[in-house]
Amino acid sequence: MWKDESNLRMQPQNVIGVKFPCKIRLLSDSVTVYAGVGFEYVKVGSVTDKDLPEILEAREDKESRLWGRLKSGAGWIPLDKAKIIINEQ
DSSP states (O other): OEEEOTTOOOOGGGGTTOOSSEEEEESSSOEEEESSSSTTSOEEEEEOGGGOOEEEEEEEOTTSOEEEEETTSSOEEEGGGEEEEEEOO
16 A cells, blocks of 8 residues: 655755655656656756656755656656655554
8 A cells, every 4th residue: 555745845955864766646747757866957848647657756945855766767857746655564
């Protein structure tokens, strides 16, 4: 069963202990995907919840904003636009 951690804000200290890859739920209909960690990188597309997004890792940009690398290989998304779903095993 999957548990929605809606109170988990996407701050660096909040991903400590998260096992990757992990599923995410987007907070909007569509989130822009970037080629790298930061808004200065090229926009390469978008992702929706229908894509069943998962992230492989999380990194901070130079403004300490947290980003997730999509398992699909499409690129990176800002994790303030998503909630991590933690697998209860």
